[in-house]
Amino acid sequence: MTSDSLETRTLKQASPILTLRGVVIAALVVALLALPALAKVFNSPAAVGLATQVLIYAIAAMSLNLILGYGGMVAFGHAAFFGLGGYAVGILYQHSADNTAFLGFVSGTDSLMVAVVAAMLVGALAAAAIGSLSLRTSGVPFIMITLAFAQMVFFLFVSLKAYGGDDGLMMRRRDILPFINARDDTAYYYICVGLAACWFVFTALIVRSRFGFVLSGLRQNERRMIAIGIAPYRYRLVAFIVAGAGAGLAGALMANYLRFVSPDMMHWSKSGELMMMVILGGAGTLAGPLLGAATMVLLETVLAAQTENWQLYLGCILLAIVMLTRGGLAALFNRLPGGRS
């Protein structure tokens, strides 16, 4: 490495794309974009729906990864923001269908753009409220407090009979977009691909910015960061709010995909699932949440189709992955030649 001549060094720099890792990434991107066509060729209509679910969970997992992987805050209540985003969409749709107004002055809407923005706002506001209280603690009390808040939100929506309560809220049709027919499954898939790519780029920008470095530093050694002169609370709160907005976005997309919202979206087991995806894929890496979401959704679907006792095999596979790999699936991916050492 140190005795490289100028020629070999420029040669190495000139072809970063042709390495094995670059080829794998390019192949994945092409596969994502071509999925609906491939699904038609291989006659598996469920593939597009499955991929849509993977992408939606990937957005939620990426938002959790920001605070869990990079920020080091183990938040067990992330599903609350996921569910709140879904309910925001569902409630707005119900009010637009009934022509009533939420709380008397917020009129309903069935426009996808407005609903998604509203869901992200709701997620961000809830994260601001919950985070401002929870982030005053750390460690295991932080885990418990976020869990408690999520449970409160869960039981609030279970007991709200006006919006379905335990039975959930059905949306008769998906929200509409001006030029694209969002009701078509393929079009909705591409919308999700686009939004997931946007959120991925956004997360990458945050992580590589000064804010992201401060966040990682707070995870690694908070005392040193305070000694440098950084107030941890505000950086963590901002990260928490951004993560809440991301989870709200994912919730809104899921509500539109399923056309159904239920309090299950905010149950603590959903929080656990999101954490599984992040940890499995590799916390603190950019690609980790994507790998984790894909693995979890695919494993659950494939195993559930084979046997009724799929949770047993899922548990065994998860246990094996945790025990045998350090750093999740992204760590395995990083071992492919071509990355920065």
Place this chain on the structure above:
Amino acid sequence: MIVLEQLLNGVQFGVTLFLMSAGLTLIFGIMGVINLAHGSLYMIGAYAAALVAAYTGSFGLALLGGLAAAATSGVVIEFVVVRRLYDRDHLDQVLATFALILIINQSASMLFGRQPLFVSMPAMLSGSVTLLPGLVYPVYRLIVIGLGLLVAAGLFLLINYTRVGMLVRAGATHRQMVRALGVNVRWLYTVVFGLGALLAGLAGIIAGPITSVQVGMGEQILILAFVVVVIGGLGSVRGAFFGALIAGIVDTLSRAFLPMMFRQLMDGSNADALASGWCC
């Protein structure tokens, strides 16, 4: 009178919670492991006791069988999985024990089916006794309260007056130092985990006749047990005791009286729904 009765119910629930959270706080305080599978040990105790009771018909044998099953499962889990988690990140521990929950729950439903099992109370313990004029209380719940207080006293003696207890207290304060002083920490960890599993199994056995035995019964009480551990302080059994009593009494009293209080403010079905959501 109803208040007294619900207060006693709260104490009984608190005592069950204490059995769960004592083990949890010891495991977290001494070994630094977040053990989500503790609820599954509770379930294993309950199912084993139900099985033995169904075969032999004797509650004493069922008690012993359940305790043995829970303790052995605890030791096996510690040997196979938890032992490798001591040096790992909390996140890895959460994931690994969550995977254990999936495995154990699914195995239980494969062995016993998804219908809840109803364990009948032993004949001499069913029935009620009059504590005060107007206050009739089931004998079984009184026995549960007594048993829990007895176990609490036993734990107090164990931790404060025996050598093992001294090691437990030292390990909860400073794990590294205990290792540096030459104590066989591996054995200590296994003993602590086994003790925690025993307590969880006991909680499951005595809760069996009161609530039904079903897959997933452990997770509901596990969340409350974690809350108690945080309230009481990690590693402190005394804190777990008082925290569990507080949590049990508050939970039971609000379950009993909140619907009534909400009914004063709003109409019937909304009040019931909001109250049941509020206090679960």
